[in-house]
Amino acid sequence: MSSSETEVSFEQAMEQLERIVGQLESGDVPLEKAIELYQEGVRLSHLCGLKLEQVEKKIEMLVEGSAGVVRKPFQPALDDKGNSVE
Template structure:
């Protein structure tokens, strides 16, 4: 029987992503391992982005439910 992969939390994904970035930045990984780390990093990045999008949707729903939908969006440094 195939075991269902359990989702890890946003914080766990972010921590794992930070570790992968440190490994890649060190320059000490062999090419094949670096490619695998990069691939895993892309997956973790997507997982984090999805978690943040879901959280944003929940916040927006709560604001709308409480009549606070006219709140100014948070500005980022992009």
Template sequence: MTKKTDTATFEETLAELESIVDEMENGDLPLNKALEKFERGIALSRQGQKSLETAEQKVQILLNEQGEETLQSLPESEQP
């Protein structure tokens, strides 16, 4: 289940990352395979973060076009 991170959607990236986490938590991987999965997971994590940042920028642009205020962080009690 290897996809290029630059062409995968956010949902595909997240699904692959979750799959890797499941495989690694199982603990049955040889060291070299676990390292490969870890490296892939890091790449997927970076791609997911980039996708989220891009989405946030687009939302900010749309808010600015509508004369809305900037994005605000959720109160700590509402954060996941």
């Protein structure tokens, strides 16, 4: 990941991604431009995923235990099939 990618906030990346999706859904984009937009969308999606992973690693839950307050790493919720729930 380049330094310019790390400077883009999650919110900015999501806004750019939403604009790209809107353009692609409109259907008024020439094929070559649609391919460029798709590639940029995939890059932004990957960037957002990485940023979410970084944040997830920082989250800690405080759990009251018998020995007092214990820090426990954040565990995402799972559905009945064991898949992460967003």
